[in-house]
Amino acid sequence: MDRQPTLEGETLWLRPLAEADREALFAVASDRELWALHPQHDRWQRPVFDAMFDEALAQGGALAVIDKRDERIIGSSQYRPSGKVPGAVEIGWSFLERAHWGGASNRELKRLMLAHLLVHAEQAVFRVGSGNLRSRRAMEKIGGRLLDLTEEIAFPDGRVIGHVFYAIDRESFAAGPLMRAA
Numbered sequence: 046m047d048r049q050p051t052l053e054g055e056t057l058w059l060r061p062l063a064e065a066d067r068e069a070l071f072a073v074a075s076d077r078e079l080w081a082l083h084p085q086h087d088r089w090q091r092p093v094f095d096a097m098f099d100e101a102l103a104q105g106g107a108l109a110v111i112d113k114r115d116e117r118i119i120g121s122s123q124y125r126p127s128g129k130v131p132g133a134v135e136i137g138w139s140f141l142e143r144a145h146w147g148g149a150s151n152r153e154l155k156r157l158m159l160a161h162l163l164v165h166a167e168q169a170v171f172r173v174g175s176g177n178l179r180s181r182r183a184m185e186k187i188g189g190r191l192l193d194l195t196e197e198i199a200f201p202d203g204r205v206i207g208h209v210f211y212a213i214d215r216e217s218f219a220a221g222p223l224m225r226a227a
Contacts, residue, residue: 046134046165048106048124052157056114057150059157062107062121067098069118070109073142084174084206101138110141110154119145122154124162129194129210133170134162147183155187156223159213168214172196175207184211188221 049061062070073079074094080086087093101107106124111117120141127133136158141150162169171189173180184191189211196208218224 046124046162048134049108050161052108052161053113054153054157056112057153057157058111058113058116059108059122059154060111062101062109064102066109066118067095070098070121071095073118073120074140076143078143079140082174082177082179084177084208097138107138108158110150112145112150119150120154122158124158127170129172129196130168130170130192130212132166133168133212134166135170135172136162137172151183152187152223159218159223163213163215163218168212169218171211171213172208173211175209181209187213187223188217189213190217 050059051061052059071091071094075089077089080088085093088097101121101123104123104125108122109118110120110122112119120139122139123137125135125137127135136155139154141154145151159169171184173184175195190213192210192212194210198206198208200206213221
């Protein structure tokens with residue numbers, strides 16, 4: 046599977062993330078409110094953002110999300126092999142500027158990414174911070190099925206972050222709310 050495709054929807058264009066996108070993406074990520082409910086709520090800070098950006102480039106599979114109206118970067122998302130569900134690919138590490146929250150942009154982003162992924166894999170998996178209620182509600186709105194799978198990550202500073210996992214398979218995607226909204 047090509048984890049860095051170019052995908053085009055009605056209002057969004059997704060393309061491989063590049064080093065040249067760092068400043069434009071930081072302009073989006075520097076909004077503290079984007080991260081308020083996120084388990085790693087300090088990603089708005091420059092050194093934390095830079096580490097996240099560098100990891101995204103190193104992992105491969107990172108995409109820039111472009112608003113087609115003004116050709117401006119409004120966020121990012123990634124494809125990564127799942128370390129928790131054999132044969133599945135994770136979609137995640139996603140964020141959009143607040144003007145694009147809760148509406149058509151997130152649905153279109155996920156629809157484009159899922160349509161590409163599910164040609165190559167049986168199932169997409171989404172890792173969500175267990176306390177990130179905004180993202181958990183968004184997963185439920187797009188037809189994600191909560192898996193009986195959790196994870197805790199301990200950090201050197203003593204923080205422990207819990208995650209839950211959602212899945213969308215080919216059949217549920219084809220019949221689900223993302224396709225009905227298309």
